[in-house]
Amino acid sequence: MSKVVTTYHQRVAQEKRALIMAAATALFLELGYDRTSLLRIAERSGVSKATLFKQFPTKAALFDAIVTESWSTADDQDPPPPGNLIEGLTTIGRRYADLLSRPRMTDLFRIVIAELPRFPELAQAQFSQGKMPYFESVRRYLSAEHTAGTARIDDVELAATQFLGMISNYIFWPSLLVPGWQVTTERVTQVVDEAAQTFAARYGMPGDPAID
Structure with missing residues (x-):
């Protein structure tokens, strides 16, 4: 009972x-x-x-909780296993696109941008508790692909930024600036697939059947 x-x-x-x-x-x-x-x-x-x-x-503790929840992935999904670069990138890319498409994510960035001059600590919370933990999970995945020999990535931090940027620059950032900006499900799929293919063409190892 x-x-x-x-x-x-x-x-x-x-x-x-x-x-x-x-x-x-x-x-x-x-x-x-x-x-x-x-x-x-x-x-x-x-x-x-x-x-x-x-x-x-405190109000700061409440804002920190909003940041943490906004950046959390559904069901705390594990990163894909290394061994198939395009498949793994596609999985991560779709999760990232879903994350950026949440209404609360757009709201969070608008709050941070509006309050940045007076409350820079909000941006710091957004960066340290939201963006960086998520970014680190992507960086670890790419490091695992490098170790597995499926990719050659000398600067994993730069590579992670490049991959996520290819997705967010089309799906997310225009929504903050362009009224009515919407991206269809089909377009999201295309953006993620193209990002995975482009990344694999740059960093994938020759002979990988998923790339060739």
């Missing part, structure tokens, strides 16, 4: 956490980070102040 109660309480806590984070994101966009108080967030989310402070004692 206690296990059922514990599971129920955990589910309720997760639901309230989601409500708080959604309300905070919306208010940060509407009012700005500075003018958004924890009290206002509690009112918008429909939870008590005690519940909010228990989960997020």
Whole structure:
């Protein structure tokens, strides 16, 4: 019985956490980070102040949680195994495209950009807790391909930046600047496939049947 109660309480806590984070994101966009108080967030989310402070004692902690969740991949997927460069790149590329297509990701960047002059620490949180951990997972995958002999990558950091950039420069960044920018599912598939092929042509080892 206690296990059922514990599971129920955990589910309720997760639901309230989601409500708080959604309300905070919306208010940060509407009012700005500075003018958004924890009290206002509690009112918008429909939870008590005690519940909010228990989960997020400060506004900075709440923003950090939004960053971490925005960059988390669904079900904490493991990186693809090395051995087939194009297949692995395609898997990573599609996951990255899905990640960038989340509404909260666009909202997060808009908050950071708007508040950068007054709150540079928000950009630091976005970089250190969001972008870099994700980037590091891609870097490790490319290092594994290099070790496996499927690719020759002397500068893994540069290569990871190149691959992710080919995807984000078409799918994500225009959405921040161009009103109504939308990319169809078919176009996303094409962008990812072309990025994988281009990367493999540059870094893949000759004789790999997936490349030849």
